[in-house]
Amino acid sequence: MFLTQAGIAQSTGTFTDSRDGQTYPTVSIKNASTGTTVTWMAQNLNYKVQGSYAYDDKESHRKEFGLLYTWEAAKRACPSGWHLATDDEWSALVASLGGTDNAGEALKSASGWTENGNGTNRSGFNALPAGIRRNGGYEILGVMGFWWTSTPAGEEGKAWGWNLSYGGPGEKPLRSKAFRFAGPVSHAKSVRCVRD
Numbered sequence: 001m002f003l004t005q006a007g008i009a010q011s012t013g014t015f016t017d018s019r020d021g022q023t024y025p026t027v028s029i030k031n032a033s034t035g036t037t038v039t040w041m042a043q044n045l046n047y048k049v050q051g052s053y054a055y056d057d058k059e060s061h062r063k064e065f066g067l068l069y070t071w072e073a074a075k076r077a078c079p080s081g082w083h084l085a086t087d088d089e090w091s092a093l094v095a096s097l098g099g100t101d102n103a104g105e106a107l108k109s110a111s112g113w114t115e116n117g118n119g120t121n122r123s124g125f126n127a128l129p130a131g132i133r134r135n136g137g138y139e140i141l142g143v144m145g146f147w148w149t150s151t152p153a154g155e156e157g158k159a160w161g162w163n164l165s166y167g168g169p170g171e172k173p174l175r176s177k178a179f180r181f182a183g184p185v186s187h188a189k190s191v192r193c194v195r196d
Contacts, residue, residue, distance in 0.1 A: 010124050015041065015195075017079045022046055026195075027124035031096045038089060039195040041082070042126050045069070049077045053188050055131055056138050064112075065130035065141070071159045071185035074148040078193035085194045087151035087160040087180070094162070094178045097123055104164045104178040114142040117165075127164050133188035146189035153182035161189055 010030065016023045025042040044066025051073025055061040069077055074084050097103035107127045108119025119127070131141035144165045151160045161183045183189070 012042070012124055013039075015079075015082075017047060019079060020047060025126070027126075029093065029096065029123060029125075031092055034092070038093070040085070040093070040125065041193045042124055044128065044130055045077055045191040045193055047077055047079070049073050051188070052077065053133050053138075055133070055141050061130075061141075065128055066190055068130065068133045068138075068188035069148065069191050070188050071148055074189070074191045075150055077191055081196050082193040083196055084148060084150040085192050087149040089194055090147070090149055090160075090162050091180070093125075094180075100178045100180070107178065108145075108164055112142070117143070119164075128190075129164075130190045134184070134186070146183070146187075147192055148183075148189050155182055157185055158182040159185050 011028045013026045014023050015026050026039055027042040028037050028039040030037045046062050046066040048067065051070040052067040054067060055065060078084055094100055094103040097106040105119045106121070106123040107125045108121065109126045109128050110118050110121045112118070113129050127145050129140070129142050129145045131144065132139055132146045144163055146161055146163045149160045149162065153160050159182070161181055163179050163181065165177055165179065
């Protein structure tokens with residue numbers, strides 16, 4: 001299916017991972033400034049590898065939120081023909097959806113976020129607040145989503161990631177922010193794969 005919404009040229013489809021038979025929705029988003037189209041999984045990866053975790057170690061969380069991966073696990077988890085999104089790919093995606101102040105609303109799912117932190121999902125990306133695993137514990141399911149990139153941050157033991165949240169205190173609208181950050185590679189975050 002091909003859609004054009006508020007300047008976002010996109011088409012949707014599905015991909016079935018031959019490793020375990022799971023089917024993922026996909027969304028192909030055309031970057032208006034470069035003319036290139038990138039196909040993303042429109043759901044968090046849910047393929048079990050060493051270094052991947054279900055939130056709170058509960059398998060019931062996997063169907064909706066996928067798994068959380070350490071950075072090393074994230075780099076090897078995507079199926080053949082796909083790769084862990086690079087920082088440049090995330091940056092271009094965010095820029096094409098209005099930049100860090102506005103892209104979050106277009107990327108976030110229309111339901112599933114606590115305290116009415118939902119987005120519009122006009123991008124079709126359907127980002128969910130799967131939380132994070134750090135220091136052996138799980139935090140902020142329903143409140144924030146974190147995604148790895150494949151790009152090292154240039155600082156020992158850290159890699160670039162992106163998160164979606166409400167923004168800082170007093171900011172309006174709170175739910176539209178997208179943040180880029182350098183995170184410890186030992187933390188476990190969500191993964192979105194991009195077609196090669």
